[in-house]
Amino acid sequence: MQSRPYRVPYAAQAGVYTVEFDDSTHFVVSDPTGAEVGHGVAGTAFKGGGLSFTITAGGTAFAAGDSFAVTVAAGSSKFKPFDPANTDGSQIPSGILFATKDVTSADKPCAVVTRLAEVNASELVWPTGMSAGAIATALVQLKALTIVAR
Structure with missing residues (x-):
């Protein structure tokens, strides 16, 4: 997964x-x-x-x-895909979504861990073209939430 x-x-x-x-x-x-x-x-x-x-x-x-x-605004706490190129807050990861969700046509329920977790780093999916440095930064940001990728 x-x-x-x-x-x-x-x-x-x-x-x-x-x-x-x-x-x-x-x-x-x-x-x-x-x-x-x-x-x-x-x-x-x-x-x-x-x-x-x-x-x-x-x-x-x-x-x-x-x-x-x-x-x-009400409803603004919905999840949005992480993208380091964004400037709306979604450029900083703050959780891990388990399994993929296609939300292009509608919102969907999902399971998310936002703290106190250890995850398999090789299973994380990053935006296409993301540099190794940007990934390292995102992993530090997740670690600050007590989400540790190993």
Whole structure:
């Protein structure tokens, strides 16, 4: 059986997340219920509450109390094939799909492991043309989720 790396914001809730700055570079992220899901620093990748993003400082510095909303639409936690060329979040793998699924015409149920697994590296299926370096990077990203390929 072959497995395929997939990306999904598995813990993200549908609704409006709030990002509020404590000072010019540090911020706090709260989920739609108001619960704090993490702290971040501008210019550094944030991961928490199922979200993953980077806030880049612009021409005007942030100030304490500045805030904005990040909306997660219902249904946006569906799996999408991993592709390092994408820029929509699916360029970072966050799970392993067991068996292949053709979802070109419709969504389909599937079995996915998103953490705490050891998988056979020779059974992973990567996008066509993916370089050895890109595969090594993806394997490190999976290892960060406690998915170890041997």
